[in-house]
Amino acid sequence: MSRLILVYNPNSSNYCRVKKNILDQKTKLFAEKNLTDYTIKKIGFENNVKNLQKELKNGDICLSLGGDATAAITANAIMSSQKDVTLAVLPYGNFNDLARTLGTMKLEDLNVHKRTSATNREGTASKPFKSASRLYPLEIYVDGKFWRYATCYVTIGMTAEAVELFDEPKFRKYMQKGHKSSWRSYLELAKWYFKNRRKKVFLPEFTINKNSTVKKASDYAALSGKSMCRVMKGGDDWKKPYIFRSAALKTISFPRLFILMAKSILHRTPGSDTKGDLLEFKEPATVELQAEGEYQTFKNIKKIKVKKGNQCLKVITKN
Numbered sequence: 001m002s003r004l005i006l007v008y009n010p011n012s013s014n015y016c017r018v019k020k021n022i023l024d025q026k027t028k029l030f031a032e033k034n035l036t037d038y039t040i041k042k043i044g045f046e047n048n049v050k051n052l053q054k055e056l057k058n059g060d061i062c063l064s065l066g067g068d069a070t071a072a073i074t075a076n077a078i079m080s081s082q083k084d085v086t087l088a089v090l091p092y093g094n095f096n097d098l099a100r101t102l103g104t105m106k107l108e109d110l111n112v113h114k115r116t117s118a119t120n121r122e123g124t125a126s127k128p129f130k131s132a133s134r135l136y137p138l139e140i141y142v143d144g145k146f147w148r149y150a151t152c153y154v155t156i157g158m159t160a161e162a163v164e165l166f167d168e169p170k171f172r173k174y175m176q177k178g179h180k181s182s183w184r185s186y187l188e189l190a191k192w193y194f195k196n197r198r199k200k201v202f203l204p205e206f207t208i209n210k211n212s213t214v215k216k217a218s219d220y221a222a223l224s225g226k227s228m229c230r231v232m233k234g235g236d237d238w239k240k241p242y243i244f245r246s247a248a249l250k251t252i253s254f255p256r257l258f259i260l261m262a263k264s265i266l267h268r269t270p271g272s273d274t275k276g277d278l279l280e281f282k283e284p285a286t287v288e289l290q291a292e293g294e295y296q297t298f299k300n301i302k303k304i305k306v307k308k309g310n311q312c313l314k315v316i317t318k319n
Contacts, residue, residue, distance in 0.1 A: 002059040004033040007052065007074045009040035009066050014092040018065045022090070022107075029107065040066075040073060045148075045294050052077035058084040061129060061316075063110075067093015068292035071151065079137065079149050079313055086132045088316040094185045097152045097292065101225035101238055102135075103318030110316055132314035136241045138224055140291065141305040142298055150291035151238065151313065152225030154306060156279070158202040158218040158251065160290035162192050197252045205282040213282070214248045220279060222246040222306045223269055232264035237273075241310045247271035276307035 006026065008018050026035060038052050052073065056062070062078060062085060064071040071089050075098075078085045088110050091099035104110055110129055138150040148154075203217045221228070224237040224244040237244045247270055251257040263270055284300040 002034065002061060003036055003057065004030055005036050005038055005055070005060055005062045007038045007040065007062055007064050007066070007070060009070050011040075011042065012066050012070065012092070013094065014067070018092050022065055038062075040070060045069075045073060045076075045296075048073045049076045049080060053081045056081045056083050056085050060085045061088055062086070063088045063090065064098075065090055065092055067091070068095060068097050068152070069093065069294050071098045072148075072292040072294050075137065075151050075313055076149050079311070084314075086129075086314040086316060087135075088129065094293070095227075095230040097225055097227045097230065100227050100230065101152055101234075102133075102315055104316060105318075109318040130316050133239075133317045134312040135238050135315045136224075136308050136310070136312050137238075138222055138244060138291075139307055139309060140289065141307075142289070143301050143303060144305075147289070147296075148291050148294075149313075150222075150224070152234070152292055153221065153223045153228045154289065154291040155222075155228075156203065156220040156287055156289050156304060157249075158197070159221070160219075160288035160295050161196075161202065162189055163290045163293055163295045164288075193257075197254075202252075203287060204285045206279050206285075207282075208248065209276075209278050210280070216250060216252075217248045218251045219249040220246070220277075221249060221269075221271070222277065223271065224308070228264075228269065232261070232269045233267065234269060240308075241312070242275050242308050243273055244306075244308055245269070245271040246274050246277050246306065276305065279304045279306075 009015065022029065038055060040048050056077065062074050064074045064087065070093070075087055078087055089099045089102055089104055090107065091105055099105055135151060138154055140147045140150060140154055203220065205213050205215050207213050222244055223234045226234050228234060234245065249260065251260060260270065280303045284302055286297065286299045287301065288295055288297050
């Protein structure tokens with residue numbers, strides 16, 4: 001029997017809901033499953049990826065119970081393990097872009113149907129997980145060295161720096177009381193934007209794929225999933241090897257940001273299809289990168305490459 005690994009972060013803002021809805025009744029919800037847990041610790045993204053990777057075995061199903069950061073750790077561990085492991089995601093975060101991409105917004109979305117030929121120990125019909133689909137993640141390289149897989153999106157610049165506010169103790173303490181996350185998150189992002197948008201240049205001059213120089217950009221964004229920060233619409237590029245959507249953005253001006261958000265919410269986030277982007281800075285740069293809410297500062301770097309390969313991640317989807 002394959003194992004079901006429940007991956008969760010007891011320090012996350014919505015852990016109280018994870019505990020109440022899933023963990024406190026896991027033996028009832030997954031009565032026929034061979035259950036085990038992986039608890040994300042305060043040891044950094046890479047160390048959690050390495051530790052989870054060591055636990056994985058062929059045939060495992062990892063169920064991410066958290067936001068996009070929890071899902072990102074789980075996805076990176078699976079991809080790095082090179083083992084036959086499937087990812088399932090339930091949304092307990094601020095934006096839940098991967099869960100929205102996969103359509104798995106509630107537990108019932110992970111199941112095919114109730115089995116009538118067998119019953120579990122409770123005497124009720126059990127619910128097997130659906131068969132897996134394929135997701136082709138983005139791959140990010142910094143100065144030629146692999147950094148991370150991103151299932152939905154990666155940004156560089158102002159947006160990446162803004163993500164840091166979600167790690168502030170005051171914000172996390174508020175969210176851990178069980179408050180709904182989205183409106184509070186957007187409010188904090190708006191406050192941060194108006195306070196910081198004109199403080200500095202977020203991205204120094206760079207070229208994309210050795211073409212004309214991009215000046216005074218606030219962000220570079222690559223989008224492969226159905227959404228970014230919940231409201232910005234993407235597409236189905238996650239199903240495709242090689243192809244994704246990207247753009248260099250200038251959102252320090254509020255009117256430009258307003259137009260960008262209107263297009264992103266009503267139609268689709270602006271950008272162009274690409275098979276890969278190579279960003280090369282005119283001078284060694286210090287920049288912030290973030291993929292699905294997990295960020296890192298890089299100093300004195302010369303280039304960043306974003307691409308897809310033909311390596312896929314097995315995922316459970318609603319449809």
